Amino acid sequence: MGWHSLSMKIAVAQLNPTVGDLSGNRKLIEDALHESIDRGADLLVCPELVLTGYPPMDLLARDGFVEGTLRELEALVEHSHRIPMALGVPLPVEGYGPQQLSNSAVLLDGGRIVGRQAKTLLPAYDVFDERRYFVPADSREAAVLDRPGIGPIGLAVCEDAWWRELDYPLDPVGDLVRAEAKTVLNLSASPWHVGKGEQRREIFSRLAREHGVPIVFANQVGGNDELIFDGGSFVVDAEGNEIGSLPQFETGLLVVDLDSPEAECASRLTRPAELEHGLVLGIRDYFEKQGLPRRAVVGLSGGIDSAVTAHLAVEALGAEGVLGILMPGPYSSDHSVEDAKALAENLGIETRTVDIQPLYLEFRKVFAGLFGEQEDYGLADQNIQSRLRGSTLMAVSNAEGRLVLATGNKSELSLGYCTLYGDMIGGLAVLGDVYKGDVYALARHANVSGERIPLSSIEKPPSAELAPDQTDQDDLPPYEILDAVLEQVIEGDRNPLSIEPPPGADAELCKQIALRLDRNEYKRRQGPLVLRTTTKAFGSGRRLPIVHRFGV
The missing domain is CATH 3.60.110.10 (Carbon-nitrogen hydrolase)
Structure with missing residues (x-):
């Protein structure tokens, strides 16, 4: 032998x-x-x-x-x-x-x-x-x-x-x-x-x-x-x-x-398949091991992040365990509403629609009393829309015992492109350690056996739809540049001054991304638990002070 x-x-x-x-x-x-x-x-x-x-x-x-x-x-x-x-x-x-x-x-x-x-x-x-x-x-x-x-x-x-x-x-x-x-x-x-x-x-x-x-x-x-x-x-x-x-x-x-080894060896998973399997398991066990009912609620905007989150939730909990809430506002496009409806039909989940515009208009009256009559109240105008949506989702959670799944991705959380007490609310941040590029990969993988996520949600320019004609790139660099820089700083622990600029970026842009990452630590501390998929996720594995001046 x-x-x-x-x-x-x-x-x-x-x-x-x-x-x-x-x-x-x-x-x-x-x-x-x-x-x-x-x-x-x-x-x-x-x-x-x-x-x-x-x-x-x-x-x-x-x-x-x-x-x-x-x-x-x-x-x-x-x-x-x-x-x-x-x-x-x-x-x-x-x-x-x-x-x-x-x-x-x-x-x-x-x-x-x-x-x-x-x-x-x-x-x-x-x-x-x-x-x-x-x-x-x-x-x-x-x-x-x-x-x-x-x-x-x-x-x-x-x-x-x-x-x-x-x-x-x-x-x-x-x-x-x-x-x-x-x-x-x-x-x-x-x-x-x-x-x-x-x-x-x-x-x-x-x-x-x-x-x-x-x-x-x-x-x-x-x-x-x-x-x-x-x-x-x-x-x-x-x-x-x-x-x-x-x-x-x-x-x-x-x-x-x-x-005399004759056992079988398991087949390897592709990167998107591995990512999907991991997130589905993370969602399922988060519910089951706490003894929570298999009842989640997701805000459906028609965008890719909420679509992928809903898809993963259905894979983890079943279609009967996921409720989608459509919350169109003053700047929501017709195609986004249609994309959200198409997604829900593809996934076989229940939806309800809440028009936030009446409440938004009431808040504009409050703003007028606070700040004087203005055409545009800037971020206050944008963020109140997100907070109205967050409050709506939490009301559903309280009334029906559903866990809110936050939909923000790692690229957005890194730079604070998210709203405290708005789209950051929830019990679990499913995509909080998934860069935007991988969100797209997950969406394409979900559609391998047939369309689950509408192609228009994948192909259209991403937008928070909180202002007229808004796109993410009004406030963020292109995601392929942003993700490449963030990986160096977060996973690689690179000093802002030692980042290697990816194609299309220069040293100053890299430094500004790194500084903005640090300045938004306070936001991430108040967000829901993030499922870990990379070597360095926001949470227990990345402990940075909110107040510091290194690299400033």
Whole structure:
């Protein structure tokens, strides 16, 4: 036999745990265990912190949380007589202060915990803050199962495989191999962004080749707050070849025989398909895991952002769970109203129409009393239209128990091209981490199998329609330029003075974009939760002061 004389059928459980649902998460593991036994597996591998769900954050300090987790672990230990299993759990650490924990992988077999390994590399960047909660491992040892034909197993937790990419001073996987591990199990809760799956495959394939051992990558799937986990679990052999994998964004169980691999490898998604699948999962789990009714409301303007948001909501919740509200105003064009109606018909969703013009005219009377009679009240004139629409949507939310989905995209949120208490209201910002160029890509992808989003919504110049003959480019650079600059500043953390101007831009325009980005931080702090799709989303992974003068 190959594989260092190791013959083993490994089951990889790609599970969707809910943070804090300790008994429910245990049940997911038990179900995976029974299926693994039915399929003849010798070992079950589950994700990082699967019993608590990831990330548990300050729940780890809440009275009874860790104790409850350990009780569920004890119940799983009793199930390990038939086949062993590896899973992630927080464990108390002796010798440290009170309530000090490790983010650990444990190996259960024969009614006992036969191996445990704390996570060594604790991330404290972007959306991660694990050093707030955990202490790192000070050593790495292989675990031995008392089962014929199964060699020593190395347990690693997520970041432990990323040492080279993030310039950590040590290689935990290498330490496990030096401790005689013949197979390495990497238990992960690795958040998704577009392209993350290919990055993981490259990292784990290289690690397997370097150390000459097969590696199992078991990742969590599902949405938890703004984070989306794509799963995409896989197994690579000692030469770094992928010998089995699970699809992204789905739960499932992969069984791979390391000695004669014949498992299927999941097909890769295109960028727009990956983006759509991720956002749909993020929406669905945001509703389901909170116990919210599957009832959303979206303001339909006839534009591309609201159209794509409505499409994604229907994919996540079903057409019966989405209500579209048309709110034409004094500057709404006839074709925009028709586009909104066509979209609703294509999606099969209910619509209602509220004409905001009477209320708008009443507010102009109020403005006249405040500021004197004027033909144009500038931004106050424009933003009151958006706020009337926002108030209408919130009224529907309050009256019918529907969650408002905000429709603004990342390009607009970056520059503050949005209205506080207007189009920024809502419980979830679906496109808040999607640049305008990718919004168009999502729209075209939605229409691959037939028109769902009207072509005119895709082809017409984007406009907020808050003033006569208005287009977005009255106030914003062309989106292809804007997005290219924003990616350098947001994802690339570039200094405004070091931005490389894209074609059609100069250094001064780049600087003005960067400054406007910073000046609108106060707006973004007051917006709804943004689903993360890139390496740097607005929210917990990007923490900048509102008040600063760097780069001014």
